[in-house]
Amino acid sequence: MARPKFLPDNFTLCLLGTVTLASLLPVHGQAATPFNWLTNVAVGLLFFLHGAKLSREAIVAGATHWRLHIVVLASTFVLFPVLGLVLKPVLSPLVTPALYMGVLFLCTLPSTVQSSIAFTSIARGNVPAAVCSASASSLIGIFVTPALVSLIVTNQAAGGTSAWHTVWNIVLQLLVPFVAGQLLRPVIGRWIERNRGVLKFVDQGSILLVVYGAFSEAINEGLWHHTPLAALGGLVVVSAVLLALALAATMFASKKLGFSRADQITIIFCGSKKSLAAGVPMAKVIFASSAVGAVVLPLMLFHQIQLMVCASLAQRWGARDMSAERAEAGDESRAGRSEQAAAAGRQ
Template sequence: MARPKLLPDNFTLCLIGTVIFASLLPVHGQAAKAFNWVTDIAVGLLFFLHGAKLSREAIIAGATHWRLHIVVLLSTFALFPILGLVLKPLLSPLVTPALYAGILFLCTLPSTVQSSIAFTSIAKGNVPAAVCSASASSLLGIFITPALVSLIVTSQAASGGSPWHTVWNIVLQLLVPFVAGQLLRPMIGGWIERNRAVLKLVDQGSILLVVYAAFSEAVNEGLWHQIPLAALGGLLVVCAVLLALALLVTMIVSKRLGFSRADQITIIFCGSKKSLASGVPMAKVIFATHAVGAVVLPLMLFHQIQLMVCAALAQRWGARDTSAEKRAAKKGATAAVARR
């Protein structure tokens, strides 16, 4: 039986299970240090495989659509941080300061890659442009995200190191493996394409490892005593408001700028989403260990909301375009018969 469309997917259920497991049986002491070492290796492997998978040909094919890419990047790295700061007086009372720091961190993250492309395809948008925009966002986020975090995220959640130290850690742990994967793509790219299940396993497995380590440390520091149940409900409202505004602004702006319908769809899906796959490893590098759990909690919730909402939108728009194509084909066939 097919899974109902609005229910969490298997990976989201695994994330929830990991948080519960870490809450009941957190790792600590020397085991926690060893676990953090393992997660560092897993994150490096994740970005290495992403570098090996990324097709330069696909990026070049969509790179000429520069107006679209600028709008997507501005939405990702300017609109979201502005919304997070402007709405802070209104939304921050709904959550704890640590959770709102997580919201601001969420606002600095790059767009997703896989789901942005998938939803653009389902909705019959410009897929090559989506590949280019989402990939560029992910790569630029390695540099832009830590810079934005140093500017807008409250110091209580940050690691306390200098911005240059944070950038160096990002480069060493994320960019270097990514570049190594790109350089080795001619040799291993074919194997990666044939074994996508391996990449998916490393992708999801590394995130689950980081989430378990982060929540273990947070639980040991008293996370669930610091976050009341009402704040979790407030967090749901904050994430929903952010996503709704991002979708609305990208819809209006892309239409006002005269983009085609296919390009509008690409801008909406690439410009309104945030990457869990990039965000969790980045949080581990940027923030103090005890703060990572509270910081990634908003991202995990936003991730599920964006998947549910964007899946519904993509299916609706795709079905509407399919119906329009069928009507146009039927009208054309009727006209052809009439001319005979």
């Protein structure tokens, strides 16, 4: 039986279970050090496998569509941060300062890769361009995200580190494993393609480890005592407003700039989403340990909202295009039969 489209998926349920476990049994004391090492190894392995999976041919195929990529990157790294700053006087009263810091961090993150491509495919958009655009966003985000964080988030919240120091840490922990995976793709690429379940396990497992560690630290610092229930409700409103504005802006811009329908779909899905897979490890590197839990909470909520909304849009647009194609094929078939009948009458 298919899951109703507005219910959380299994991974979201695992995230909720992980937060609950961390709230009841947080890791602390001497156990925190080996757990932190385990988390770092899992994150490095995640980016190594993503590097081995990414096809260079797919990048080359979509790289020439530069106008589309500029629009997507502008939405991801310009529109979202501007929205986060401009709307702060209106939206920040709905949440706590710590949660809005997480909202601003969310606005600096790159786009998703897997879900952007999947939704573009379902909606019958330009899939090669989506592969290239989402992948480029992830790579650029390694450098742009910490720089944006240093500009729009307080240094105290980011642990007092400079943007260059943060970039260096991200390069060592995320980019180096990714490049290593790319270099070894000729050797292990086929194995990765045959065993995609391994990548999914590492992908989701590493995120769950980071979330558990982050929320354990936050619980030890009294996260839930400083986060009223009304602020969590306000966070839903903030996330919904950001997503609605991003969807509306990408729809309007892609249409006004004269892109084809397939390209419009790609721009909308790649330019309106934020990556949980990249955001959680980056938060661990950028922010002080005590702040990570509150920082990733808005990202987790936004992630679920964007999945539900974009899944609904993708299914609706894909079904509409398929119906239009069937109707067009039916019209052509009827026209052909009419021509045959007319020819037979003349004979």
